[in-house]
Amino acid sequence: MSAWPAWTVVIPLVGAFASWLVGRKSAFVAIASALATVGVTVVLALEVHARGTVLHRVGGWGAPLGIELRVDGPAALLLVVLGIVTALTSASAVAHFPMGRRRSTFITLWLIAWAGLNALLVSADLFNLYVALELITLTSVGLISLGPSRESIRAALQYLLVAILGSLGYLLGVALVYGECATLDVALAGERLARGTVSSAAFALVAAGLSLKSGLFPLHAWLPSAYANAPSPAAALLSGVLGKAAFVVLYRITGETFPLVLDAAPAQIVGVQAGAAIVWCSLLALRQRRLKMLIAYSSLAQIGYMFLAIPIGTPLARAGALYIAISHAAASAAIFTATGALERASGNDSIDALPGVAQRNPLTFFSLAIGGVNLMGLPPTGGFIAKWLLVRAALESGQWWWAVVVLVGGLIAAAYVFRVLREAFVPAVPLPATADAPQLAEVVSLLLAAVSLLLGVSPSWPLSLAMQSLGEGP
Amino acid sequence: MTVSGVFSAGFLLAGAFFFLAGTVGILRFPDIFTRLHAVTKADNLGLGLVTVSLMLEAPSYAAALDLAIVWLLVLLWSSVAAQLVARDALDRGEVPWRGA
Amino acid sequence: MSQWILYAASAAATVAIAGVGAFVAVEPVRRLLSINIAYSGVFMAFVALARRTTSGEADPVPHALVLTGIVVSVSSTALALSLTRRLVRATERSGRDSSSSPDEREA
Amino acid sequence: MTFDWLLDATVAAALPLVAWTVARSVALSRAIVLFIAFGLLSALAWTRLGAIDVALVEASVGAGLSGALVMSALSWANLDEATVARRSVIARAFVAAAIALCLGAVLLGVPDPSEGLLGDVSANLGDAGVHQPITAVLMSYRGYDTLFELVVLISAALTIGAAKSARLEARPGSDLLRALADALLPLCIVLSAYFLWRGSNAPGGAFQGGAVLAGGVLVSTLAERLRRPRLTVWWIRAALVLGPASFLLVGMPRFVEGAPFLEYGPQSASRAIFAIELGSLVTIALVLASFFPGVGPLETAPDASSERTRGHR
Numbered sequence: 006m007s008a009w010p011a012w013t014v015v016i017p018l019v020g021a022f023a024s025w026l027v028g029r030k031s032a033f034v035a036i037a038s039a040l041a042t043v044g045v046t047v048v049l050a051l052e053v054h055a056r057g058t059v060l061h062r063v064g065g066w067g068a069p070l071g072i073e074l075r076v077d078g079p080a081a082l083l084l085v086v087l088g089i090v091t092a093l094t095s096a097s098a099v100a101h102f103p104m105g106r107r108r109s110t111f112i113t114l115w116l117i118a119w120a121g122l123n124a125l126l127v128s129a130d131l132f133n134l135y136v137a138l139e140l141i142t143l144t145s146v147g148l149i150s151l152g153p154s155r156e157s158i159r160a161a162l163q164y165l166l167v168a169i170l171g172s173l174g175y176l177l178g179v180a181l182v183y184g185e186c187a188t189l190d191v192a193l194a195g196e197r198l199a200r201g202t203v204s205s206a207a208f209a210l211v212a213a214g215l216s217l218k219s220g221l222f223p224l225h226a227w228l229p230s231a232y233a234n235a236p237s238p239a240a241a242l243l244s245g246v247l248g249k250a251a252f253v254v255l256y257r258i259t260g261e262t263f264p265l266v267l268d269a270a271p272a273q274i275v276g277v278q279a280g281a282a283i284v285w286c287s288l289l290a291l292r293q294r295r296l297k298m299l300i301a302y303s304s305l306a307q308i309g310y311m312f313l314a315i316p317i318g319t320p321l322a323r324a325g326a327l328y329i330a331i332s333h334a335a336a337s338a339a340i341f342t343a344t345g346a347l348e349r350a351s352g353n354d355s356i357d358a359l360p361g362v363a364q365r366n367p368l369t370f371f372s373l374a375i376g377g378v379n380l381m382g383l384p385p386t387g388g389f390i391a392k393w394l395l396v397r398a399a400l401e402s403g404q405w406w407w408a409v410v411v412l413v414g415g416l417i418a419a420a421y422v423f424r425v426l427r428e429a430f431v432p433a434v435p436l437p438a439t440a441d442a443p444q445l446a447e448v449v450s451l452l453l454a455a456v457s458l459l460l461g462v463s464p465s466w467p468l469s470l471a472m473q474s475l476g477e478g479p
Numbered sequence: 480m481t482v483s484g485v486f487s488a489g490f491l492l493a494g495a496f497f498f499l500a501g502t503v504g505i506l507r508f509p510d511i512f513t514r515l516h517a518v519t520k521a522d523n524l525g526l527g528l529v530t531v532s533l534m535l536e537a538p539s540y541a542a543a544l545d546l547a548i549v550w551l552l553v554l555l556w557s558s559v560a561a562q563l564v565a566r567d568a569l570d571r572g573e574v575p576w577r578g579a
Numbered sequence: 580m581s582q583w584i585l586y587a588a589s590a591a592a593t594v595a596i597a598g599v600g601a602f603v604a605v606e607p608v609r610r611l612l613s614i615n616i617a618y619s620g621v622f623m624a625f626v627a628l629a630r631r632t633t634s635g636e637a638d639p640v641p642h643a644l645v646l647t648g649i650v651v652s653v654s655s656t657a658l659a660l661s662l663t664r665r666l667v668r669a670t671e672r673s674g675r676d677s678s679s680s681p682d683e684r685e686a
Numbered sequence: 687m688t689f690d691w692l693l694d695a696t697v698a699a700a701l702p703l704v705a706w707t708v709a710r711s712v713a714l715s716r717a718i719v720l721f722i723a724f725g726l727l728s729a730l731a732w733t734r735l736g737a738i739d740v741a742l743v744e745a746s747v748g749a750g751l752s753g754a755l756v757m758s759a760l761s762w763a764n765l766d767e768a769t770v771a772r773r774s775v776i777a778r779a780f781v782a783a784a785i786a787l788c789l790g791a792v793l794l795g796v797p798d799p800s801e802g803l804l805g806d807v808s809a810n811l812g813d814a815g816v817h818q819p820i821t822a823v824l825m826s827y828r829g830y831d832t833l834f835e836l837v838v839l840i841s842a843a844l845t846i847g848a849a850k851s852a853r854l855e856a857r858p859g860s861d862l863l864r865a866l867a868d869a870l871l872p873l874c875i876v877l878s879a880y881f882l883w884r885g886s887n888a889p890g891g892a893f894q895g896g897a898v899l900a901g902g903v904l905v906s907t908l909a910e911r912l913r914r915p916r917l918t919v920w921w922i923r924a925a926l927v928l929g930p931a932s933f934l935l936v937g938m939p940r941f942v943e944g945a946p947f948l949e950y951g952p953q954s955a956s957r958a959i960f961a962i963e964l965g966s967l968v969t970i971a972l973v974l975a976s977f978f979p980g981v982g983p984l985e986t987a988p989d990a991s992s993e994r995t996r997g998h999r
Contacts, residue, residue: 011947018837019934022927025844026920063830065946070806072830110848117841124834132644136834139651143658143838147845150662155669162662166610169655170601173614176648177594177621177789183641184628184796187803206792559866566862582694586735587793589698593705595786599778600709608714608756608763612721615752616705619728619744623701624793626737631800637736638802643823645740646893647835649748653974654842656752660759661846661980667762668984 009049010061010074013084013123016042021116024109031109032099038116039092042123046084053081054470061127068129068190075129075192078473079327083253084126086331086467087246089456090338091119093449094245097342098238100445101349107151111238114151118144118247125250131179131189131262134254135172138218141250142168148239149231160231167217167227171251174214181207182262191261200265208263209271211255212315216275218251219308222282229301237345237446240297241453244304245338249330252311256326259315276316280410282309287417291424296344296354299421300337303380306414307333313395313411319402324471325394331467332387332460336379339453343369343376346446356425361433368447370429372454377422379457382415387460390468487535494528497521510576511568519561523554586627593620607663611656618652697731702786710775714763718756725749738889739820746897751974754904761983815955817887824891825959829933829948836929836969843926843973846980847917860909867909874902882967886956892929892963896970903975915976926972932965 020038024031053059053076061074076084095115102108121140128134142165150161183189185204186197198204220228228248232240259272266272283306290302307329314326346369347362348354363370375386382392392411399407460467504517530550537543597620600613622645629641704724711717725748732741807819807827814822824832878895885891906912915922936958937948945951950958 006946008941008944008947011941015934015941015947018930022931022934025927026923028920028923061946063947064826065949066810066827069803070810071827106848110844113844114841117837120837121834132647132828133831133834136647136651136831136838139655140834140838140841143655143841143845146658146662147841147848150665150845151848155666155673158662158666158669162607162659162666165655165659165662166607166614169614169618169652169659170598173594173598173617173621176618177624180621180624180628180641181792181796183625183802184793184800187800189640201795203792203795206788555866555869559862562862581798582690582735583798584794585691585694585698586731588790589701589731591790591793592702592782592786595782595784595789596702596705596709598785599782600705603778604709606714606763608759609709609717612717612756613705613709616708616721616724619724619748620701620705622740623728623731626732626735626740628793628796628800629737629802630735631796631798632802632804633799634804635736636804638804639807639819639823640803640828642737642740642820643828644831645737646743646820646824647828647831649740649743650835650893650970651838653747653752653755654839657755657977657981658842658845660755661849661977663759664762664981664984665849671984 006061007059009045010059010076010127012045013127014120016045017116017120021113024116025113028109031112035112043088043092046088049076050081050085053078068193069188072130072133073190074127076127078470080126082467082470087334090245090334093453094238094241094338097446097449100443101236101238111151114144114147129191131182131191135176138250139172141247145243145247149235152234152236157234160234163227164231171214171218174210178207178211191258195262205266208266212271212275215251215255220305221278221308221312222285225305229298232301233297237341241338241341244341245334272315275312279309279312282306283410283414287414291421294356296356300340304337313407317398317402317404317407319398321394322398325391325398327471328391328394332379332391332457335453335457336376339372339450340376342446342450343372346442350442356428359428360431362429364432366442368451369442372450374426375454375458377426381419381422385461387457389461390464483535487532490528490532494525497525501525511573512565512575515561515565519557523557526550526553583627583630586623590620590623590627611659615656622648694734700727715760722749722753725753742889742894746894755981758981813952815959821885821891825962833930833933836966839973840927843976846977863909864911867906867911871902871906874898882963892966893970896967899971900974903971904978914979915972925968929966929969932962936962
């Protein structure tokens with residue numbers, strides 16, 4: 006038993022309370038707790054890499070009575086990469102919000118959200134996952150509502166109402182699982198759950214609730230406005246990190262609780278939704294006039310790629326989905342941060358206002374470009390590795406049509422990415438008079454882009470964690 | 480059936496009657512002030528009778544005392560609430576019903 | 580018919596009715612009412628399932644889960660209401676004097 | 687048997703019926719009153735099912751505080767009755783009935799009888815530090831959940847508190863309310879302490895106590911006997927996070943020494959749980975009371991407000 010899983014939750018939580026008590030000068034607390042949290046996740050990942058799944062019994066009770074924290078390879082990988090992205094993104098918040106109440110509220114909510122995310126990643130208990138999901142939902146709503154306009158509040162409200170409806174489905178599914186096998190532990194429930202009506206219905210409810218929360222096609226229309234109207238650092242955090250929470254839960258419980266129902270009808274329905282999300286949301290992204298809306302729709306398409314792991318269902322497909330999750334986390338956070346910097350400079354995020362960016366803000370342009378290449382899935386980014394894994398998994402399992410969907414999605418992504426990059430590359434004569442983009446945000450977006458590049462250049466360590474299957478540990 | 484059981488049943492039925500009367504009052508009375516009468520007077524009397532009936536059946540004196548305290552609290556609260564609602568209604572310009 | 584079956588059936592009906600109501604509702608407060616009732620239905624399912632014991636003493640774990648669930652759902656209800664109110668206020672304000680900027684910074 | 691069955695059947699049938707009328711009622715005020723009635727009915731159902739703790743929390747937090755929250759929405763909500771879709775009632779009823787049948791069939795398909803975790807809970811009560819099974823689950827076996835639940839409460843309060851809130855104005859009859867508040871607040875404090883103390887061996891605990899205390903604080907705030915809790919005052923900020931902080935403080939010494947997180951140790955368990963519950967009570971009461979200023983009436987110009995309300999009556 007290792008104490009590290011609990012520390013990943015305790016540290017950001019303590020940081021959140023400390024920043025809340027300190028108030029105005031909370032930036033120092035934020036930096037300290039961010040460094041400590043990332044440090045702990047790295048140590049935990051090294052331990053998992055060396056010794057396999059790490060277990061912590063909260064309160065010493067153990068399943069089924071108590072709650073267990075179990076960190077396997079995929080969870081450790083997510084902890085590290087999402088942690089680094091979260092930490093970097095928050096640095097751009099310091100540039101975005103002037104010192105004052107909004108900044109300190111942002112910092113407190115951000116640290117609470119991080120604690121919730123880590124709790125979600127390490128938890129092996131179905132109801133604890135629900136509480137962590139709700140924590141992430143409420144903090145996300147708080148972050149969106151910090152936006153400048155009435156539209157931010159409308160978006161936050163809509164996000165909240167849809168998200169709690171999604172949790173309702175999940176919770177009903179949990180009730181069924183508990184009723185059937187008298188445990189809330191994900192793995193123990195998987196052992197006790199026989200193939201049958203109850204388990205299929207439970208999976209259908211859980212999958213429906215979680216895909217609604219992730220914004221999977223066709224119930225996705227509420228999500229883009231949340232991303233587009235949130236403050237840029239919050240948008241980066243939401244689309245990069247927090248928006249993946251519901252998927253991560255589904256990923257975990259399809260592997261451990263519902264491995265038996267994966268070839269059943271609900272999984273195939275999820276597959277159709279995922280395929281439709283990839284194609285349709287990419288096409289919608291092509292039609293947007295605002296950069297933030299474009300990225301929001303492209304994020305929805307990327308959610309679709311992740312959900313492809315459920316119908317394909319092989320370990321390779323699961324590793325691919327995981328790799329999409331981490332590389333997209335870094336890439337979309339980079340793009341949103343870069344967009345935030347440009348928005349600061351030119352006053353809006355319209356694609357028509359892009360000409361001249363490559364001259365004026367070469368750093369920002371560079372991170373936009375790397376992020377875009379990642380969305381297309383071309384080397385040398387992490388997006389390439391991820392899509393390559395997915396295509397191979399689809400072909401190996403004989404479901405070649407998913408490979409076609411992945412490739413078509415990549416082509417459409419290339420179209421909208423090149424549209425943005427071409428506009429940004431057009432020299433503007435004369436150069437429009439604009440304010441300076443905040444340097445901190447530019448550097449942060451470059452670092453985030455570098456993370457997504459790194460995932461493509463040296464994939465061996467992350468891949469070995471992603472492929473580490475459960476149960477190898479002591 | 481014991482004597483106290485008979486009394487208890489009688490009080491219960493009487494209480495139920497007043498609750499019914501109060502409910503009819505809410506539904507049938509013409510304005511907010513008269514409806515307040517129905518809610519606060521008839522229902523509180525009904526609740527009192529039910530409380531007495533339950534006190535007769537209570538397993539201990541302490542439990543009977545608990546029930547009595549509950550009734551007193553409801554009385555206190557509903558009298559204040561009735562006043563507040565009525566004053567607010569007057570303040571908003573509701574005119575009490577003067578008979579048809 | 581045993582007691583828990585009655586209430587489990589009631590829970591199923593409540594969730595279905597309120598769930599449909601939540602999907603159809605247009606106005607946020609109404610949607611919120613339906614969502615809350617649907618949650619009560621789910622909690623009812625938990626509590627009814629806890630009643631299947633042979634001894635007559637109920638399983639306390641679902642009860643504790645429901646307590647947690649109630650508190651979580653009150654938090655989201657309060658948050659949703661406060662956001663709705665801010666929205667209504669922002670709309671009214673921009674309706675009253677359309678000359679002022681819609682940008683409403685609440686520092 | 688027959689009488690019990692009749693009562694259960696009535697309650698069980700009434701719940702979905704009320705749910706249906708809430709969704710169908712045209713006037714928002716009626717929907718809200720029925721919503722509160724639904725909460726009280728479900729509290730009744732939970733007493734019937736032997737879940738006294740849940741019934742207490744539902745009556746105080748679920749029906750009581752949530753009800754009061756949505757009730758205060760009446761003062762500003764969009765009362766436009768046209769927003770209720772009147773068409774397609776039959777289609778909706780059909781869909782709901784279909785879902786209900788499927789769900790019911792699945793729910794009744796679970797094994798019966800089933801002990802759940804009852805045996806595990808009772809067997810470990812000796813080590814948990816409390817005698818009441820539900821308090822043991824909430825504070826000991828699944829204390830980790832409760833920690834997060836408190837954090838959920840706090841993050842909602844933070845977001846609500848970050849916005850400018852309503853000024854609670856003196857209402858007509860506030861002299862009366864003041865007298866009531868003076869009588870009620872001490873009573874609420876005593877009652878919440880009683881709930882807390884009782885929680886270790888009978889139904890009751892931090893949540894019930896916190897809700898009662900929040901009610902008392904709220905009435906006193908409305909009566910202007912207490913100033914509204916301000917999130918800028920340092921000790922109120924500290925009190926707001928007292929619950930989760932006491933979880934961490936109590937859990938930390940042994941955790942640092944190498945014990946599992948939130949393991950209190952067999953000797954000190956009952957004291958540890960009491961300390962955590964005390965902190966949680968403060969957090970719960972403060973958070974619940976702080977929800978109200980964020981949903982109160984809008985501060986419009988006086989003439990406009992009276993006209994608005996009158997127009998809808």
